[in-house]
Amino acid sequence: MSAASSPEPVSIPASERVFSLILAEGPISRVAIARRTGLSQAAVTKLAKPLLAAGYLEETADRERTGPGAGRPASPLQIRAEREFFVGIKLTEYHLIGVLADLRADVRARLTRDLSRRDPAGTVTQLAAMVDWLRRAEPRFHERSSSLGVAVSGDVDRRRGLVGYSPFLDWHDVPLAAMIGEATGMTVTIENDVKALTVGEQWYGAGAGVADFAVVTLGQGIGSGLVLGNRLHSGAYGVAGELGHTPVGGDEPPCRCGGRGCVEAIASSEVITAEVRRATGSTSLGFPNAVRLAESDDPVVKPIFDRAAAAVGRAIATLANLTGPERIVVAADNRDLAGYRGFHDEVRRSYTQQAFGSAGHSDLVFVHRPLDAWARAAAVIALQARLAR
Numbered sequence: 001m002s003a004a005s006s007p008e009p010v011s012i013p014a015s016e017r018v019f020s021l022i023l024a025e026g027p028i029s030r031v032a033i034a035r036r037t038g039l040s041q042a043a044v045t046k047l048a049k050p051l052l053a054a055g056y057l058e059e060t061a062d063r064e065r066t067g068p069g070a071g072r073p074a075s076p077l078q079i080r081a082e083r084e085f086f087v088g089i090k091l092t093e094y095h096l097i098g099v100l101a102d103l104r105a106d107v108r109a110r111l112t113r114d115l116s117r118r119d120p121a122g123t124v125t126q127l128a129a130m131v132d133w134l135r136r137a138e139p140r141f142h143e144r145s146s147s148l149g150v151a152v153s154g155d156v157d158r159r160r161g162l163v164g165y166s167p168f169l170d171w172h173d174v175p176l177a178a179m180i181g182e183a184t185g186m187t188v189t190i191e192n193d194v195k196a197l198t199v200g201e202q203w204y205g206a207g208a209g210v211a212d213f214a215v216v217t218l219g220q221g222i223g224s225g226l227v228l229g230n231r232l233h234s235g236a237y238g239v240a241g242e243l244g245h246t247p248v249g250g251d252e253p254p255c256r257c258g259g260r261g262c263v264e265a266i267a268s269s270e271v272i273t274a275e276v277r278r279a280t281g282s283t284s285l286g287f288p289n290a291v292r293l294a295e296s297d298d299p300v301v302k303p304i305f306d307r308a309a310a311a312v313g314r315a316i317a318t319l320a321n322l323t324g325p326e327r328i329v330v331a332a333d334n335r336d337l338a339g340y341r342g343f344h345d346e347v348r349r350s351y352t353q354q355a356f357g358s359a360g361h362s363d364l365v366f367v368h369r370p371l372d373a374w375a376r377a378a379a380v381i382a383l384q385a386r387l388a389r
C-alpha cells in the first residue's frame, strides 16, 4: 500500500480547526481564518504550511491583501478535493453502509449491504469486501486512499482500536481496528458512531463554527455527542454522552441495559413502533406510518409520540443543565420524524420546562441524518486521523 507523503506533525486541534473551517467555507483567506478561529495570522500561516506542502491545500489564483502595510499579498486557501480519498463505514445490527469521500468530505461512491454474519470475523470479511468495492470504483480512488474510518455503536475505545461492548452486535472486547487493518491493508480508525456523527456536524454540519454544542441522535438507539471548547468530549474511559440511558421515567419495563426508565426504553423508534402496534392492533405497521398517523393527530397514536417527545425533552434538559451548550442538534435517522413539527414542539416544550434558568436557552435544531450521513462522518474520522499523523 502506498501511503501519501506525510505532512509535518501539526498541533491538534488548531490545525483541525483551520482545516475544517476551510472545508466548510473555503476558499477563505488567512485573514478571515484568523478572525474566525481567534488564532493569529502568523499561527494560521504556520498551520497551513504543512497542509500546503502535503498538497491538501492550495492557494487560489486570487490575491488578498493581508492588511495595511503588510508584506506581500497571499491567496485564499482551498482544499484539493482529489488529493486523497477516505473510506467510511457505518456498522449497524443489520447493515453495512459504506462511502468513499474526497478530501472535502463529498461522497464519491456509496454502497449498502445486509450483514449476513454478525460475529466479528464474519463482519470483518464482509466489511473488507465492501471497502475493496468502494476503492475499485475508480482507479484513482484505489491509488489515493489508505485511511478507513469505521463507526460502531456502543463502548468504543478509539485509541486502542477496541470495541469494548456493542449491545446491538453483542460484541465484547473485539480488537476491531487491528482485524480490519489486517483484512484491508488500510490504516483504520474506529469510533463510537454518535461521536463520529458529532465530529461530522462539527466539521461541515449543524455544529460548524459553534464552540460548544451537543448532538442528540434519535433512532433505534438514542445517544449524544458533546463538543466543548471546540473539542469532542470522549470521557476518561471512552464512554460519554450515553444519553439513551439517562433515567427520565419511573416504573417502565427494564431497558436492554438492565436499567429502568431509560429514555431509550421510552423513545427509541423500536419501542415507539411496538407501542403503536399494540395500541392500534396493526401488527405490521412500520415506524414511518406511525409518524404519519401521529402527524394527522390520530387520537391513539399521537399521545405515544407526545410521551416519547417529552422523555427526549427531559433527557435534553439534563444534558443542557450539565453542560450548557450553545446549540443542540437533534438528528433523526428517519426522514418523517425529522420533519414532524408536532414532535419537535413537544421536545422543546418538555426541555424548556425542565431546563434550569439559562440552560433553557440552547438553540434546538432538528435535522435528518440517514445512515449514509453516519458513514460519511466515519470517513471524516479517517481524515481527522490522517491529519493528526
Ligand SMILES: [Zn+2]
Residues within 6 Å of the ligand: 244, 245, 255, 256, 257, 258, 259, 260, 262, 264, 265
Ligand atoms: Zn438503558
